[in-house]
Amino acid sequence: MASHRRKPINLGLLFDWHAQNSKQTEFHLDRPFDVAPEKGTVYSGRAISAEVQAISGWLQAAGLRYGDTVAVVKDNHFDMVLLASAAARTGVLPVMISPFVPPAQLRVMLERAAPKVLVTSSDVLARAAKESIEIVPAGVGVVVTGELDTELPQGAVPLADLRGAADPGVRLRPDDEPMIVTHTSGTTGTPKLVVHAAGTSLGRFSFQLESKRIPGITSGRGDVVAGCFSYVHNRLLSWTNGQLSLAPRKTVIMSDPDLDNVAEVLATHRPTSLEALPNMFQRWEELADSRPELFAQVLRYNSTFDAVHRRTIRTFLDVSRARFPIWATGHGQSEIAGISMNVFTRRQARNWQGFRDGSNVGWPPAAPVKVVDPVTGRRKKRGETGLLMVAGKARCLTYMGEPERYLEKVEGKWWNTGDLGRRDRLGRIRTLDREVDLVPGLSxxxxxxxxxxxxxxxxxxxxxxxxxxxxxxxxxxxxxxxxxxxxxxxxxxxxxxxxxxxxxxxxxxxxxxxxxxxxxxxxxxxxxxxxxxxxxxx
Incomplete structure (x- = not known):
């Protein structure tokens, strides 16, 4: 019998909630989790919930308690989401950082986070050592996952030494307090640490939208949903929420976007829904050209984070053998979640003309958006270019260690995205450039x-x-x-x-x-x- 409990908005309870439902998804991984290398690549909903509970135990064994902070900087995989859930489940604040952040920037971010414990991997430590950068602040405990193929810092503990600790149970932070910290992409320097609460993230419409059953747009019980991401990004909150809510037949996890790995995974599972970063799809166009059969069953493509180029959309819609495949795209920021969304058909992709069709990121479904003059702040008319401002209730709480930088982008209820764009006559948003990257006279x-x-x-x-x-x-x-x-x-x-x-x-x-x-x-x-x-x- 399905659970009638209301779906939680705290990441710490999502996997437990899913495990109590009769309709569960089955997770298929491209490689075993680094936190459980011996357990293979297939997990039921109940098994993955049990893994979250096990992680809660060894985080406690590492010395973490309610109110503490743990930084997670390990090899890219979905177990980073499990680590975040296990921490939030016990009132520990997880700070999620990509292993691809350069060591010099990583040290700055860890100093701002001031964690009690760092969960990392040998590869991250080795890259820092190669550049002679000490990334671990003094007094911080270190837990190392995966293969131990490098010399560990003094006092570091292999994860194997902590396994088997008892589940400490659930103790959540209030919904208006920090639940998780993710970070921005860092295109202009050291990434900013973005602090989210349960009430401003999973509790808001923009995060809940894709967990609703929308025929033709979101997945159904018979679908095979595949995704390839940076698993520390804010996007994974809503994506995970969507899969656990809709419970497709399979949820396929790709940790490695390399062409050979992607080809092997897609040949094995043949997804009907496929999501990745826009630039990953762009790189995979070569795969669509050489192995079009891998995408034959895809009914829904999804790209989020940023604008996606029209050639990419057209390429993948054309290799699908579905009668009416669609491409859903979302534009947003880590600090404010989703800003706009759009859906493209094969016919639209084939008929695009000229410059302007390339920057259409659709309509804002969840929050008001206005365009203002960068100097005067005066509101611009339809068709005029300016800074995009968003008034959304999903806005983050602050930047960890940089509160002044956060306040610089806040004007009352409005959040300055730093993006230049315009609203067309139909109200759609067209992004032109980041303000810092503008090129006079063109986009x-x-x-x-x-x-x-x-x-x-x-x-x-x-x-x-x-x-x-x-x-x-x-x-x-x-x-x-x-x-x-x-x-x-x-x-x-x-x-x-x-x-x-x-x-x-x-x-x-x-x-x-x-x-x-x-x-x-x-x-x-x-x-x-x-x-x-x-x-x-x-």
């Missing part, structure tokens, strides 16, 4: 989308504003080559651009969510990170 997002359309062999296109001369395009090509004739055809009718710089995909500096670190790329290509924007709201 990098729209220009990059069009160049990707014209350069089929391009993995990535980034347009950088130059202080002297025209904007500089940076291209990542499949064969790292482009002919003068090919470039001339691609730029016909476009604003003046400098000659392109070729940078291999693997050499592009990226964040944990695969966005390009533009300030680092500017230094690589232009020798300076100066921009036309103020960077005030980064």
């Amino acid at each position: 990098s997002i729209e220009l990059e989308s069009l160049l990707l359309d014209r350069l089929r062999r391009a993995h990535e296109v980034v347009v950088l504003g130059a202080q002297e001369g025209p904007p500089v395009p940076v291209l990542s090509m499949r064969d790292n080559q482009i002919t003068p004739e090919e470039w001339q055809r691609a730029t016909t009718g476009l604003p003046e651009l400098a000659q392109p710089h070729l940078v291999p995909w693997e050499d592009l500096p990226r964040t944990a969510t695969w966005k390009v670190r533009r300030h680092e790329l500017r230094e690589m290509v232009l020798g300076s990170d100066r921009t036309f924007g103020t960077g005030r709201w980064t």
Whole structure:
């Protein structure tokens, strides 16, 4: 019999709640959890709830108690969500940090977090040691997961030494107090630590929306849902909530976005719903070209976090053999959750024309949005460009260790996103650039989308504003080559651009969510990170 208990809004209870329902999803992993390497790659709903309870026990054995803070910086996998749930379940505040944050920035973030215990992995410690950076603040306990293939810091404890500790039971923090800390992507520097409460995250409409059964849009009991993410991102709160609420037949977890791994997972499970980061999908276009059968059963694609280029949407909708496949996209920020959403069909993707279609991120379903002048704050009319401001109740509480930076972006009920955009005549939001990355007279997002359309062999296109001369395009090509004739055809009718710089995909500096670190790329290509924007709201 299904449980009639009301679904909790605290992450600490979600897995326990799901395990008591008669309809459960089955989790399939691309590799075993680092916190339970011996338990294989298939978990029932009850088994994964039991794993959360086991983690609660060993976190207590590590010395953590109600009100303490634990930092989690380990190899990317869904067990990071289990760690966060286990911590929240006992009133411990989890601070979730990507293992791909550079060691120098990681040390700064850990100093701001001031955890009692750090849960990490040998790979993270090894990368820091290679750069001679001590990432662990003095007095912080260390628990190491996974393979112990590097020398551990003095006093560090292998996870194996803590397993088997008793479940301490549930003791939640109040819904208006911090429940979890995630972080921003860090495209402009050290990522900000974003503090969320249960009442401002899972308790709000923008987080609850995808846990509702919406025919054709959200998954059903017979679906196979696959996802590939950075598992420390705020997005995983609502995604996990959605899977545990809707209980599809399978929930397939990909921890590694490498083409070979993705191909193996998709060949085994053949998902009907597939979600990944926009830039992951962009990289996987090569897989769609060479192995289109892997995506034949996909009815619903979903990309969140950022705008997605139209070529990417068209590529994947075209390889689906479903009669009416859709692409759902959401635009948001870690601090404010979802801002806008849109759904595209195969017909729409094929009929896109010109610059402006590339930046359409849809309508705001859950919170008011206005466009204002960056200097005067005056509200802009439809069609005029300015800063996007959002008045949402899902707003985070603060930035951990940087409260002044948080207050700089707050104006009463309004949150300054730092994004430049406009509302069109239908009320849709069109994003143009981050304010810090603006290029006078054009939109990098729209220009990059069009160049990707014209350069089929391009993995990535980034347009950088130059202080002297025209904007500089940076291209990542499949064969790292482009002919003068090919470039001339691609730029016909476009604003003046400098000659392109070729940078291999693997050499592009990226964040944990695969966005390009533009300030680092500017230094690589232009020798300076100066921009036309103020960077005030980064």
